[in-house]
Amino acid sequence: MSDKKGKPVPLANEGLPPGERGLFCDAPPREYAPAAKIVEDFWNWARSQSLWILGFGTGCGAIELRPLMTSRYDMYRFGIQPRPTPRQSSVFVIGGYASVKTLKRIVRSYEQMMGPKFVVALGSCTINGGMYWDSYNTIKRIDQYIPVDVYIAGCMPRPEALLAGFQELKRIIRAGKAEGQNLYARDFERYKANQKRVIKDWNMPDYNW
Amino acid sequence: MRELADMLSGRYGAREWHDQRKDLSSVTVDASKLRDVLTWLRDEAGYAHLAFATAVDEIERKVFRLTYTVHNYGTAHGILVHCEIDRDRPVMESIHRLWGQAWTYQREMREWYGIDFPGSPRVDEEFVLEGWEGPPMMRRDFDSLAYSDATYAERPGRETRDPAAYMKEKLYPEADA
């Protein structure tokens, strides 16, 4: 916030002051080839059975995560549990509409997550803007900015729908199709361009993990 | 209520007293007298609770109409105090010393309508928006849909219809014929 009024912050990490260079990565993300078939299958099974959700309630969909965590729907049964830090979590649940201000945090949190990472987007508003199609502050398609694995439609999706969505995510992971991290690395330029088009005061480094 | 209305008009030249309900009235004062009126209402008349403050864009008359809502818990009566300021030079006196929460409302009006409140804390900081480059977005001449279409990518396949025409077409197709 403080550097907003001052000089424009250089975008690429080469321009960072020397003191801050060490805080950020200085290489663009790269794609990771999957391991040998049988190993990767086993790992994918483990990944699908241990989904750690980043505890970041980005929108009103977060209110249905509470019942999901608690005893009525109990997502722990399926190996899903919340995790407060992006470094350790593997699933990012976009809880509905994302305002531009939140999108900035979403991008940052997403990039800080360790791969393979998965994104579940809740609600109609992440798919095509939903109810806020003419709002000046909410984006309409979240998949323009980060890769999305599963959409759960509804306003808002019920906990049962969320559970079904997570089962679908597990199926995708086990089939080895949830390669959001590699997609992001492959189309890094495009995603960054999209993000910068929307986030007008881009005051963070490009590689911020 | 009558005597309060008389008192306000006598002391501060308030006008257009209107009783909307038995527990809600509205009154209009000059912008230069607003702080005095609010101070008097707060300290002398028992209207100690500021419920909210907001602005309405009267683009046709080229003014912003500000509304300060004060409430008296003793008599369970609220007053909407209005004042009007020029839309082209929107500057208003700050009341952040009267109520501890007033500065947030003023910050909001500064960002949403572009009304300046000199001296109000953090009034020039962004409030809910970040990196906003367009005009103050709650003004009537800001078109939200055009901005949204120009800025945010849309997923193809979404159609927007006029509800009246669509209903007519779907439910009463014979009405046209």
Added chain:
Amino acid sequence: METGILVRVGYALVSLFVITNYGLLLIGSMARISAKVQGRVGQPVWQPYIDIVKSTAKRNSIGHGVMFYLGPVFRLAGGVGTYMFIPAVYGSVLFRNFSDSGDLLLVMYFIFFGQLGMALGASEGGHPYSAIGVSRGLAQMTAFEVPFALSVIAVAIQYRTLDITAIVAAQQGGFWNWTVATNPLAVAAALIAFLGMSMHNPFSIVIAPQEIPIGPPTEYQSNLLGMLQTNRAIFNGAKLVLYMNLYFGGATDVVTMVVKTFLIYFINVFVGQAFPRFRVDQSIRFFLGVPTLIGIASVIIAAI
């Protein structure tokens, strides 16, 4: 003492393998018991295994310097070291570990060695929550150290030795020889310290998700996190075995060990589900109050 050193190393590895699995299953089953208190079904018992495999299977990982990598290594070394110098099952060759080489003071040193190593590593991560978590952890550690140390002193005075095997040997022969029967005050002080040591509520101030999510391990990810999770299982097992040996008469076979340690760990869950979390100053004040007095009393009783 006639077994060769290589055979003993092999035995120790087997013993380590057993305690790792036992620790993981213990964590899993305790999570399930907590879930029952909360009216849930809870995660599968084998969930900790999957979590570790998943953490290890992460594709990329971020480092913050040499110390950052060494943090989990120190932690794991602390866990393994603690376990290696405790006889897990009294009289068993397989589960003897290296208990004849060190004594109680060495084990106590290892318990805190891991914490200190983690403190160095986590601070390197640069996250403010890590730093706060580390300072909280060290502060609380010094606090619960006092009743625990007093209790250990009482035990040492009582049995006139610091050798864990000798302490276990002295407690054989029925319930009335256990420390819990001969010096209950020492056990009380030690169990309260144990609550702090295992960081369940109300002493979960180090990882406190609602306050400093989640303390020292905030920046740890991927295989480093997997290492921390493995250590958690070993370290828990080691502490439980130590407590069993010191206060509950040790175990002569694996089944007794499992039953006793399970019940000791159960106290944690029992307390943890019923209380909120202390603030850090309240926690320190708590440990330096009644538990310390109990510890002093136990030393006096043991001395006279």
Added chain:
Amino acid sequence: MSRPKTPYVAPEERAVPDLDSGKYLVMWQGPNHPGITGNMSLRLVIEGDSVVDCETHVGYLHRGFEKLMERRLWMQNFPLVCRIAVPEPDFNEYCYAAALEELAGIEVPDKAVWLRTLSLEMIRLASFLMWIGGQAGAFGHGTIAQWSVTMRDYVLDLFEELSGGRIYHMYIIPGGVRADVPPGFLRHVLETMTVVEQNLKDIELVMFHNAVMKMRAVGLGYIPPDWVDRYGITGPNARAAGFKRDLRKDRGYLAYPRLSFEPVVGAESDAFERARLRLAEMFQGIDLIRQIVDFLPSEGPFRERLPNPLHWKIPAGETYVAAECTRGEYGFYVVSDGGDKPRRVAVRGPSYTHAVSVMERLVRGVNIADVAGLMVSLHTYPPEIER
């Protein structure tokens, strides 16, 4: 137990700490933080373990409701308003509907009045159940959150039966309510109330007779009584400071004048007192729901006929309708210029004062461990700040 009070900091005296001195640490709490309610962030300046300065940053959930409403027909706005405050959408619906009825001069049938009251009381209970889980969770007691959120789910089941929606009910529409009670519904309400009451007693036992909880919450976030008017504090936060202010009594809207209840008033004004007061209000809410079920007329219309909503024009005018929600005074200020769309709709959420100005003052001198608990004890909800 003695109650130490947090030191009083005069509101205007905001000493800006010298960040370059190296004595302080700037820490962001939120938006990605489990200890924050909703999606907002606090910029804390801490010295050692205590907070020296705090700035709130809101706007992560700004959707521009008030602008969108100006672009939609009066009736099209109706599905929009409930989305402003997610845990208790019914207060939005009621305030908006009541403002429209007042401007358009529509009388609501008696049965609709009772059903509206029932809906508001049920959502009040649900919201409080969510809150008590959050309050216990903020102090690290996850068990209570597990119990109470499930109880809330049972109340949401009732809403599903009544309106078809779990979170967003869109039940209170201008002119009345959207549907009559389904058969057997009232029996389900009473059964659920029995279950919830039983569970609340358990929660009271575990949470309010808990030594550690008392150590944490007693004396935390003391609001001096003279702040109440100065900062526009309303609802349970004001009542815990000793003010007998409850819009249900003061304004006497809906069926509340016909129900027998007394506002719960506290005195100590700290986090523990506020929690206890809200618990008492939950028991009171259960009692009110039972009264409403008793009084609910079985016959009669539940909705007034409205003009064609696509061409509905409302006469020019302005009004401000407030209701007592769980957090305090919830109000809608509606201005009509005589057209088919509103000229201006402004929402007054109680969190506007509680989460921004009051929070910034109260948090000074508080241990960082208590920031989350303090924030939850004010019962704030960000979407109604930024809309």
